[in-house]
Amino acid sequence: xxxxxxxxxERAQLAMMLEVSAFPKPGNVDRCHDYPxxxxxxxxxxxxxxxxxxxxxxxxxxxxxxxxxxxVRDTNCHKGGNTHFGxxxxxxxxxxxxxxxxxKVAIAKTDVSDAVAFYKAFAMTSxxxxxxxxxxxxxxxxxxxxxxxxxxLLDVMQxxxxxDMVAREWVTGFRLTRRGADLLRESGAGRESIVRTxxxxxxxxxxxxxxxxxxxxxxxxxMLAARDVLDGRRSAEDLDAECISRDINPxxxxxxxxxSIYIALGEGWSWxx
Amino acid sequence: xxxxxxxxxERAQLAMMLEVSAFPKPGNVDRCHDYPxxxxxxxxxxxxxxxxxxxxxxxxxxxxxxxxxxxVRDTNCHKGGNTHFGxxxxxxxxxxxxxxxxxKVAIAKTDVSDAVAFYKAFAMTSxxxxxxxxxxxxxxxxxxxxxxxxxxLLDVMQxxxxxDMVAREWVTGFRLTRRGADLLRESGAGRESIVRTxxxxxxxxxxxxxxxxxxxxxxxxxMLAARDVLDGRRSAEDLDAECISRDINPxxxxxxxxxSIYIALGEGWSWxx
Numbered sequence: 001x002x003x004x005x006x007x008x009x010e011r012a013q014l015a016m017m018l019e020v021s022a023f024p025k026p027g028n029v030d031r032c033h034d035y036p037x038x039x040x041x042x043x044x045x046x047x048x049x050x051x052x053x054x055x056x057x058x059x060x061x062x063x064x065x066x067x068x069x070x071x072v073r074d075t076n077c078h079k080g081g082n083t084h085f086g087x088x089x090x091x092x093x094x095x096x097x098x099x100x101x102x103x104k105v106a107i108a109k110t111d112v113s114d115a116v117a118f119y120k121a122f123a124m125t126s127x128x129x130x131x132x133x134x135x136x137x138x139x140x141x142x143x144x145x146x147x148x149x150x151x152x153l154l155d156v157m158q159x160x161x162x163x164d165m166v167a168r169e170w171v172t173g174f175r176l177t178r179r180g181a182d183l184l185r186e187s188g189a190g191r192e193s194i195v196r197t198x199x200x201x202x203x204x205x206x207x208x209x210x211x212x213x214x215x216x217x218x219x220x221x222x223m224l225a226a227r228d229v230l231d232g233r234r235s236a237e238d239l240d241a242e243c244i245s246r247d248i249n250p251x252x253x254x255x256x257x258x259x260s261i262y263i264a265l266g267e268g269w270s271w272x273x
Numbered sequence: 274x275x276x277x278x279x280x281x282x283e284r285a286q287l288a289m290m291l292e293v294s295a296f297p298k299p300g301n302v303d304r305c306h307d308y309p310x311x312x313x314x315x316x317x318x319x320x321x322x323x324x325x326x327x328x329x330x331x332x333x334x335x336x337x338x339x340x341x342x343x344x345v346r347d348t349n350c351h352k353g354g355n356t357h358f359g360x361x362x363x364x365x366x367x368x369x370x371x372x373x374x375x376x377k378v379a380i381a382k383t384d385v386s387d388a389v390a391f392y393k394a395f396a397m398t399s400x401x402x403x404x405x406x407x408x409x410x411x412x413x414x415x416x417x418x419x420x421x422x423x424x425x426l427l428d429v430m431q432x433x434x435x436x437d438m439v440a441r442e443w444v445t446g447f448r449l450t451r452r453g454a455d456l457l458r459e460s461g462a463g464r465e466s467i468v469r470t471x472x473x474x475x476x477x478x479x480x481x482x483x484x485x486x487x488x489x490x491x492x493x494x495x496m497l498a499a500r501d502v503l504d505g506r507r508s509a510e511d512l513d514a515e516c517i518s519r520d521i522n523p524x525x526x527x528x529x530x531x532x533s534i535y536i537a538l539g540e541g542w543s544w545x546x
Contacts, residue, residue, distance in 0.1 A: 005350075013321045021314050031304055031313060040304060041294050041464065041544065044317065048286045051324070077278075079545045191314065271314065272352045 006265065008095045009054040015091070015261035016047040016084060018271050019254060022194040024236040026202070026226065027243030028254050035249075042080025049075045050084065057095040064106060065114025065153050068092050069121035082125040086166040086209075086255030089157075090177060093170070094262055100174045107170050110153035115146045118153050135159060165208040165252045169259070176205060180260025181267065190273020198250075198257050199236065202226035207250040214248060222248060279538065281368045282327040288364070288534035289320040289357060291544050292527060295467040297509040299475070299499070300516030301527050308522075315353025322348045323357065330368040337379060338387025338426050341365050342394035355398040359439040359482075359528030363450060366443070367535055373447045380443050383426035388419045391426050408432055438481040438525045442532070449478060453533025454540065463546025468509065471523075471530050475499035480523040487521060495521060 006014065020043040023030040029038055053071035056062055062070075071088040097103035119135075119142060135142050135156065146156070160167035169177055180197050187193035203226035206219035222243070228234040243249065265271065279287065293316040296303035302311055326344035329335050335343075344361040370376035392408075392415060408415050408429065419429070433440035442450055453470050460466035476499035479492040495516070501507040516522065538544065 010321055014318060017317045017321065018314060021317060041291060044290045044294060045287060045544075047321070048283055048290065271318075 008058045008098060008266070009051060011265040012054050012091045012095050012262050013047050013051060014265060014271065015258045016050065016087060017044060018191065018194060018261055019087075019258045020044065020047075022191045022198070024240045025195060025198055025254070026229070026236060026239040027222075027249040028251065033240070033244060038080040038083065042078050043083050045078055046075040046080075046083040049077065050088070053088070054091070054095055057092045060096060063114050063117070064093055064096055064110055065117030065121075067096070069117045069124075072121040072124050076124055084255075084258075085121075085125045086252055087258040089166050090169055090174070090255060090259035091262060094174070094177075094259060099266060100178060100263065104173055107154050107157075112147060112150050112152060114153035115151050115156045116143055118156060119143055119146065163208055163212070165205065166255050168208075169256065174259070174263075176201065176256045177259040177263060180257055181263035181269070184260060184264040185267065185269050188273070189270040191271070192273070193269075194257065194261065195236065196230075197260060198253065199226050199230050201253050201256065202250055203230055205253065207253045209251040209253075210248055214246075218246075218248060222250065281331045281371060281539070282324060284538040285327050285364045285368050285535050286320050286324060287538060287544065288531045289323070289360060290317060291464065291467060291534055292531045293317065293320075295464045295471070297513045298468060298471055298527070299502070299509060299512040300495075300522040301524065306513070306517060311353040311356065315351050316356050318351055319348040319353075319356040322350065323361070326361070327364070327368055330365045333369060336387050336390070337366055337369055337383055338390030338394075340369070342390045342397075345394040345397050349397055357528075357531075358394075358398045359525055360531040362439050363442055363447070363528060363532035364535060367447070367450075367532060372539060373451060373536065377446050380427050380430075385420060385423050385425060387426035388424050388429045389416055391429060392416055392419065436481055436485070438478065439528050441481075442529065447532070447536075449474065449529045450532040450536060453530055454536035454542070457533060457537040458540065458542050461546070462543040464544070465546070466542075467530065467534065469503075470533060471526065472499050472503050472509065474526050474529065475523055476503055478526065480526045482524040482526075483521055487519075491519075491521060495523065 020029060020040060021031050023032050029035055029040060029043060031040065034040055050071050053067050053074055056067045056070060068088050071092060072085060075084060093103040093106050097106040135145065154170060157167040157170035161171045180201055183197040183200055184193050187196045203223055206216065206223060210219040210222055225239050229236050229239050293302060293313060294304050296305050302308055302313060302316060304313065307313055323344050326340050326347055329340045329343060341361050344365060345358060348357060366376040366379050370379040408418065427443060430440040430443035434444045453474055456470040456473055457466050460469045476496055479489065479496060483492040483495055498512050502509050502512050
């Protein structure tokens with residue numbers, strides 16, 4: 001028996017759960033590593049609490065911006081801070097549209113109300129964007145600006161795409177999500193495949209969460225280090241230890257891997273090796 | 274913010290997730306230890322897949338025996354074998370009745386149809402009871418016997434109570450579940466409290482899953498070893514390593530701890546330290 005008859009909500013929850021359990025995932029919370037404030041069980045609890053918002057997306061109940069806000073509201077009740085905000089930005093449209101093509105149709109239909117709801121969701125998280133950004137979430141004028149310019153949520157993502165690889169997925173038609181799903185299917189079933197996909201994306205794409213925190217040079221250094229792990233010149237455990245000691249956590253690539261697992265599960269990839 | 278507004282289904286899912294993530298839990302699958310065939314992600318996936326059956330219990334849709342069968346059917350689709358059968362025997366009536374008093378009322382109302390559904394669920398699992406038992410699940414005459422004697426599911430549990438501490442919970446009014454919930458609340462918030470509760474029950478109650486597999490002497494030896502850990506004469510990690518090497522896994526106490534976490538969460542105990 002395999003679990004092929006999962007609905008989109010269950011696939012999304014399974015994707016969130018599998019991603020955080022996979023190890024060793026250099027720098028991120030995983031089965032064998034917590035951050036002081038954010039622990040494995042915060043991510044797992046968030047997986048459970050996200051169900052209601054994911055079901056809204058699956059059944060098309062409401063608009064995407066509002067549903068992202070619900071997901072943040074429902075998963076923000078623990079002390080672990082932001083756990084899956086980036087993942088929801090990807091999963092909600094994907095679940096809403098069922099797959100990448102459907103998600104592209106859905107995000108093209110977002111309007112200013114989605115953008116406003118999204119910024120309200122953003123304000124609920126502990127994620128802080130570059131203060132130099134004119135759409136700064138901390139600035140009360142941001143909502144006025146969005147309304148005045150009649151920006152859609154896709155416009156907001158377009159605005160953020162240069163500096164945020166999660167937002168960029170909306171603009172590029174989920175390019176890296178697609179690539180991660182292909183990597184999973186090529187790497188075979190089970191959790192080793194998730195680790196390999198994570199490392200491959202880490203070796204080929206500068207993680208924008210690392211860039212925001214430590215600058216481009218550190219992100220590029222991490223890419224080279226991930227390449228060393230893939231080529232067997234270094235162990236994943238060793239890179240993990242270095243990332244942890246330097247507080248380097250590739251959180252955006254983790255978000256994309258979650259979206260990739262969701263897509264791969266829908267295409268018959270098996271998590272159960 | 275805390276997550277106090279969880280419904281019964283979410284509390285049950287959270288209980289399953291917190292129990293398996295807690296570590297070090299001597300002998301069982303935990304955050305840092307898999308069995309070759311049964312891994313952390315099997316338990317976590319089962320937590321997600323159990324939702325539909327838990328919601329049936331929460332909303333009183335259908336009878337308890339049938340709902341236990343649904344829980345087993347929906348969580349049996351992975352390759353990890355039986356993950357939460359014992360937990361469902363406790364959680365389904367607890368969620369159905371909301372708390373221990375409600376569960377006692379609910380199990381008193383079970384009839385022969387519940388017993389029949391339960392045995393069908395049992396047959397779907399890889400759990401095997403003592404072949405000498407006249408209610409052997411492998412014996413096709415068992416269902417005839419249950420029907421002929423008009424046994425309720427509570428009768429079946431009464432029959433099994435001597436050799437199975439999970440079944441015994443039905444008969445004793447969830448005595449150990451209650452004790453575990455009290456221990457959790459006394460030990461304070463968070464996962465250390467779960468480990469302490471697990472060890473305390475392990476030190477004071479012979480685990481019937483160990484007895485079935487290795488005999489009473491091994492179960493008693495494990496109790497003394499757990500006492501040594503509680504008294505600081507031995508590390509939990511050391512006992513864990515010994516249990517793993519000897520294939521001693523206190524699976525029934527783990528099931529009871531899940532039920533205890535469910536009850537404690539409903540009484541305001543915080544998982545989030």
